[in-house]
Amino acid sequence: MNRRDFVKLIGATGLSLAGEAAVVAQVANLADMTKGKGPSDKPSRAVAKSVIQLWMGGGPCHIDTWDPKPNAGQAYRGPYAKAIATNVDGIQISPMLPKMAKQIDKCALLRGMTHGSNAHEIGTYMMQTGTTPSADLVYPSVGAVVAFKRSTSGQYRGALPPYIAVTQPLGRFSEAGFLGSAYKMFATGGKPNSPEFSIGGLNVANQSARIQQRRDLVAAFDGLARSLGDDPQLKQVDEYQQKAYELILGDAKEAFELNKESDKMRDRYGRTTFGQSCLLARRLVEKGVPFVTVNWPGWDTHARHFERMAKMLPELDQGFSALLEDLAQRGLLSTTIVTWFGEFGRTPKIATQPPWNGGRHHYGKAFSAVVAGGGFQGGKVVGETDPRGEKVIKRRIYPWDLSASMYQLLGIDPAGRLPHPHGCVAYVTPPASGNSQPSEGMLKEIM
């Protein structure tokens, strides 16, 4: 949203009394902070324990996936002339997603997504943090906030890092924001679809003897440990090292051992990077990891869009449907939120001229997201776009509406506090806490 929209919004509401009450509340909160009272946030009842975020980096097209427009003409729908029925009456999706059509009873399709930005950085920032960029403060991503809340509250004490990306970090923005590097995502690296998949690239299986020798040498060499052993900063490092060793030598690393799964299971997810990443995400959630991002870049299809979709959509269909089915069979879906989205959608009208040759460009005005599990109701559609998929005509859903809903289900108060780097006040979801942003509220209709 640019300043002009913001102004319009303020003009429209005329700074309502509610707005001013929020201002008063904010000032009162400031006073509390300076009095030395810590931020107060009582965790509400948590329905969801974990999140698996399927991140479609680059921006996937809504029309070719969850919001088909078969009647919009070829200039919009491209080769996908017919939408297909799903296992929920009245909901149709792209013909490229037949396996997902059997899982729609588990999903809510959010067809009203909008934020208006067509820039990768800003779109990513808004979708990942649930805030708009500000001059002075870089917000943490939802994953970092969940990692922070789950770690500091003691709800998660596992050996695995609380916020894991399979396989690469997102880039383009600072994931941990002002929470600092401790809550940044841990990226596994590696190739989950290769037989020798291992974390961090080092296969430690046959090396534990050498690792032990090296640890002994570290202990023998560390003069600072001898002279300053009880310095809190150094003790902190010891603790992190201990955790790191637990991860690579202990039971926790089993989560990464995909070859413990049957061939049948691995085939069901698809022998692709995305498919095996989804399988790994499920294994991590089974171990209690609160937030896993499966990062699939490559959706930035300005040129030859439909050739790319012909390859990518079946991979998506296979992996995503397997994940939902598998989570449900294991009884994990009720406590795991699965999300699917990118930083924005793609232009409904196809760019046919060279050099695009059938491409779609960035489109932040209207796009789709999918949520499933963890307390979100399945078999629902929220929001609606016009017949060409160009604008939202019913129930606009902003990034902060979605993130606030996720927080709520995770038992994290969306109006709770985060530690502001300069001692000011920072909210988990700033717009949900009285800051004026366009919003149509949390996704109550599916919670």
Place this chain on the structure above:
Amino acid sequence: MRTTFLPLALLTVFAVVAARGVGAETKAAPKSDHAVATAEATRPKVVGVVVAPKESTLAKDESGQLTVTAEYSNGSRKNVTDLARVASLDRSVVAVEKAGAFRAVGFGQAYLVATFERRSGVLRVVVPRPLPDGFPKAEAHNAIDRLVLEKLEELGIPPSELCSDQEFVRRVFLDAIGTLPTPNEVRGFLDDPDPEKRSKLIDRLLDRSEFADFWALKWGDLLRIKAEFPSNLWPNAVQAYYDWVRQSIADNKPYDRFARELLVSSGCNFRDPPANFYRATKKRDPQGFAESAALVFMGARIGCASCHAHPTESWTLDDNLGMAAVFSQIKFKSTKEWKEEIVYLDPTQVLRDPKTKQPIAPKPLGDKPFSLSSGSDPRAKFAQWLTSTRNPWFAKNLVNRIWFWLLGRGIVHEPDDLRLTNPPSNPKLLAYLERELIEHKYDAKHIYRLILNSATYQRSSTPNALNRDDVVFFSHDRPRRLTAEELSDAIGQVTQVWDQFASQIPEPYSRWPSGFRATQMADGSVGTPFLELFGRPPRDTSYESDRDDRSSMRQSLYLITSSELESKVAQSPRFRQWAKSKASDDAIVEEIFLLAFARRPTDAERTAALRHLAANPKSRERSLQDLMWAAINTKEFLFNH
């Protein structure tokens, strides 16, 4: 221009609401708001708050009492002790009880800040620790030490001993030029009998080209020098700007001139490098420029006052706007040349009050509005005001930052948060350094030299029983993790395998040669995952806290398991050569210690290393790699101490 300031209409409401202050009826019914606002206009305003006494010394568990007096715009005074909010800035030393009563709960020093209607006064409370044997005699090299020791004696905190030569040589290299000393430099220093060798080494380091590299990196952080989002300077302008900054440091350009040249800059981003000062701002509007200038050159966080009045300072939106008006004439235009941009002044541009629409006069923080002749550049007036020898912010801000950069903690902490209600831990020390900078015509190197030569800087990081808990008064050195860039370079220096840098955007695609150090990098957009992992600042903002020197589990995991570090160790030319050479194990072990720790091994360390080599005679290179890997994984390597 107009659209830029419309949102302020909302923000003004913040200020008005906040101006009602503490004790105001935040639950007031909305209907009565207008009445409150009218009464507000006629009521005498609080213009100051006086706290008495100013200083208080208590024994532990003893109580004290302060009084808070409000001074009003009509000249009247009123005792508001019961109404003021009193906060202790260190509650482990002094706890505030009811109505201005306070109690000493621990040894040390704490400031009490009393705030009433957004005006504040400060009381300093000292709770000395009784030393049965008296305060020990401690080494002092210069005036810094006398002022630090005076404070330590007042509080009963005995300082640590001076550090050893081996501790000193590693520490001063890292702090002054950001690199580890080479084994030859270490040997040369340790074996030099000259009693003046520490100060001679300091002089040599301050003259090295790496000094300019390392401090240009620091100023690159402050000035957000970055090709891409959110600074968006673009690569050629980054290079021009960085070269200008680095050359200014290499020339030891007086700091007042450096600041003036940046503040009054105009022109082309490629040919007039300082003009990029105004381009490297995410918020390209007068408020954005003012907030950035105030933070960088004054250590003042007026950004706070752009959305609500500061909770304890008297700064309001009006102060923010008065500063913003200084920068109201700045405009940008592009040319036909690719990515060229001209910064210029448009004298017809005036900043208007969002409510009254009246022009706002340029007004520096906490001072009177400027009187300006028509057509003059308000930035020049501001630069003159800022760099005047009587300015309360400018010199203080820089010396406090340099102190923070060298010792890891500001005399005022956070180092970029100077304000009445965040007082210095040692006011005399700060005042002394400020005076030294001004008297030496803003020669920043003089301040570096003074600090590095002080016994205070040269104290050991090993604490004694009575100063172990001190983090504020500089009784001992406090270990700090190497910064991301220092660590990247240190691993490069030890292994001779360096991180490779390449640009992300094709303007043009650039690769830097192997051996190029992370501390030499101009562009904040060019980096490696390693630098990000170890907390290099993203240069999103100018706050010192953008740099993250904390440790994390991910860092430990990297150091223990990453294939990147493993391959640096495995491919190290240095170790391949040693494995093949006839050099004795003993000599190699000594070299490893000099490289990584700037010291020779102890007997026990030597024995452990030699035993490891002897146990694996068939794989000498592999065993040597283990030694190097182990050295890199010690806290002694990871920390500057």
